[in-house]
Amino acid sequence: MTQLKYNTEALRKKDKDHFIHPFTDFSTFNKEGSLVMADSEDIYVRDSDGKKYIDGIGGLWCVNVDYGRKEIAQAMADQALELCFYTPFGHVTTPPAAELAAKLAELAPDTLNHVFYGCGGSVANDTAVRIAHFYFNQLGKTSKKKIISRIDGYHGSTYMTMSITGVKFDHIGFDQHEDLVHNISCPNPYRRPEGMSTEAFCDHLVQELEDKILELGPDNVALFFAEPILGAGGVIVPPQGYHKRTLDVCRKYDVLYVSDEVVTAFGRLGHFFASEDEFGIVPDMITCAKGLTSGYAALGATILSDKIYDVISVPQAEGSLFTHGFTYSGHPVSCAAALKNIEILEKESICQHAKNAGDYFEEELKSLASLPIIGDVRGKRFMICLESVANKETKELFPPKAAVGDRISKRCQKRGLIVRPLAHMNVLSPPLTMSKTQIDVLVSILRESIIETTHDLKEEGYL
Missing domain, CATH: 3.40.640.10 (Type I PLP-dependent aspartate aminotransferase-like (Major domain))
Incomplete structure (x- = not known):
C-alpha cells in the first residue's frame, strides 16, 4: 500500500459537510462518508490512504484509454x-x-x-x-x-x-x-x-x-x-x-x-x-x-x-x-x-484491442453464470452486467433488504476491485486497454466475492 499525501479524515469531513454528490444514498452517506480517490495509473486507481484498486467501471463508463496519459x-x-x-x-x-x-x-x-x-x-x-x-x-x-x-x-x-x-x-x-x-x-x-x-x-x-x-x-x-x-x-x-x-x-x-x-x-x-x-x-x-x-x-x-x-x-x-x-x-x-x-x-488500435480482449472479457465473465446466484451475465465486450437471483429457475429476485449488489461490490472493493452495484446487479465497464492477465485477476476477485456473498446469504436465510 502506497502512503499518499492526504489527510483522509479531513477530506471526508469537508466532503460530507459541503459536497452534494450525484446519486447520493442519504440513508448511508452521513454515516459512511465518501471513499476519497486520489491517484491513478494504467487501469488502477488509489484512494487517499494509498490502497490500489482495479477500476472495473472505468470512472463511470468513460476512462477508455486508461489513466495517466501524459x-x-x-x-x-x-x-x-x-x-x-x-x-x-x-x-x-x-x-x-x-x-x-x-x-x-x-x-x-x-x-x-x-x-x-x-x-x-x-x-x-x-x-x-x-x-x-x-x-x-x-x-x-x-x-x-x-x-x-x-x-x-x-x-x-x-x-x-x-x-x-x-x-x-x-x-x-x-x-x-x-x-x-x-x-x-x-x-x-x-x-x-x-x-x-x-x-x-x-x-x-x-x-x-x-x-x-x-x-x-x-x-x-x-x-x-x-x-x-x-x-x-x-x-x-x-x-x-x-x-x-x-x-x-x-x-x-x-x-x-x-x-x-x-x-x-x-x-x-x-x-x-x-x-x-x-x-x-x-x-x-x-x-x-x-x-x-x-x-x-x-x-x-x-x-x-x-x-x-x-x-x-x-x-x-x-x-x-x-x-x-x-x-x-x-x-x-x-x-x-x-x-x-x-x-x-x-x-494504438485500441478499438481492435477492445474487440479481441473484450471478447475474452465477455467470455470469462460469462463463466460466472455457473455460480448459484448468478442468473444472467449479459452485455458485450467491455460492457457487462451480472444479475443476481434467488432462484435461477424462476428468476426470482432477492428482497431489496438483501442488498446483494452492494454486498458483492463491497467484497470486491476489499479485494482491490471496483465494480458498480445497481440493486441486484453489478456492472463492469473497465478501461479498454486491459490485458488478459489483468482480466483474469478481475474475474478471480469477482468470483471470490460472489462465492463469499452467497455463503452469507445462505447463513442469513435468503437461500
Whole structure:
C-alpha cells in the first residue's frame, strides 16, 4: 500500500459537510462518508490512504484509454496556455473545436456530418430534443413534440433527460414531464414473458413501438430515444434485428431516431460508433460524451444528419438566430483532450484491442453464470452486467433488504476491485486497454466475492 499525501479524515469531513454528490444514498452517506480517490495509473486507481484498486467501471463508463496519459494532459496544458477559452457564440471558433467537429463527422456514420457541443451526455440528449422540436417547427409540423423512450433506458439527469430516462427508481421524489415523454417496454430478453421466444419477443417490441406512435398520433411524435445497449438500466442487449426494425418504424412515421451512444461510442464495443458498425443502423442523431475524452475533460456532442442540418440552418425569420447553446460549447481545452484521445485510440488500435480482449472479457465473465446466484451475465465486450437471483429457475429476485449488489461490490472493493452495484446487479465497464492477465485477476476477485456473498446469504436465510 502506497502512503499518499492526504489527510483522509479531513477530506471526508469537508466532503460530507459541503459536497452534494450525484446519486447520493442519504440513508448511508452521513454515516459512511465518501471513499476519497486520489491517484491513478494504467487501469488502477488509489484512494487517499494509498490502497490500489482495479477500476472495473472505468470512472463511470468513460476512462477508455486508461489513466495517466501524459499526452492528453500535455495537449490540455498546451491549449490552456495558448488559448484557454473564447466564446463560441455567433461566428467564432477555435482550432480544436473546428478540427474535432471535422474528425467526428469523419468517424460518424454516413450523413451525420454536423456537431453541436455541450458539456456531457445529459446536455447532448437535451440538445437533441430542443433541435428536434426546432426542426419540426421549421417544417411547419408544430405538433410533433412527443418523445418515446424505453423502460430502463437512461439518458441523463437534466429535467428533460431524466423525464426521458425510463429507470423508474431514479424518479422517486422528483418531478418529470409526463405528458411529453412516453415509455415502451424494456427490450430485455432475459425478462421476456415466459414461453415467448426471443424472435417473438422482438416482434412484440417492434409492434409496441408502432402501436405507441399510432396511439399518440404520428403527427404528435418527434423522437425515439434508444441506447444501442442500455447502460445504467442493466446493460441490456436488445434482440437481434431490433434496432433495424425500430428504425424502420420511425422512418415510416417521420419520427427522428436518436442513438444515445454516450456509453457505447469510442471503443467500448470495439468501434468508434456502435450504431452502424455493430448494429447496422444510421440514426438521425448520435449523442456522445464519456469516452469522447476518456474522462480527461467534460465534453459531449450531438451529431446531426445532413437532413436535419439542412432544415435548421435556414433562418426562420429576418434577423432571427438559432438561439441554443452554452458558454462552454466547444471548449478548446476539452476539444484538445478529445482530439488527443482519438489520436491514441487510432494510433494504438485500441478499438481492435477492445474487440479481441473484450471478447475474452465477455467470455470469462460469462463463466460466472455457473455460480448459484448468478442468473444472467449479459452485455458485450467491455460492457457487462451480472444479475443476481434467488432462484435461477424462476428468476426470482432477492428482497431489496438483501442488498446483494452492494454486498458483492463491497467484497470486491476489499479485494482491490471496483465494480458498480445497481440493486441486484453489478456492472463492469473497465478501461479498454486491459490485458488478459489483468482480466483474469478481475474475474478471480469477482468470483471470490460472489462465492463469499452467497455463503452469507445462505447463513442469513435468503437461500
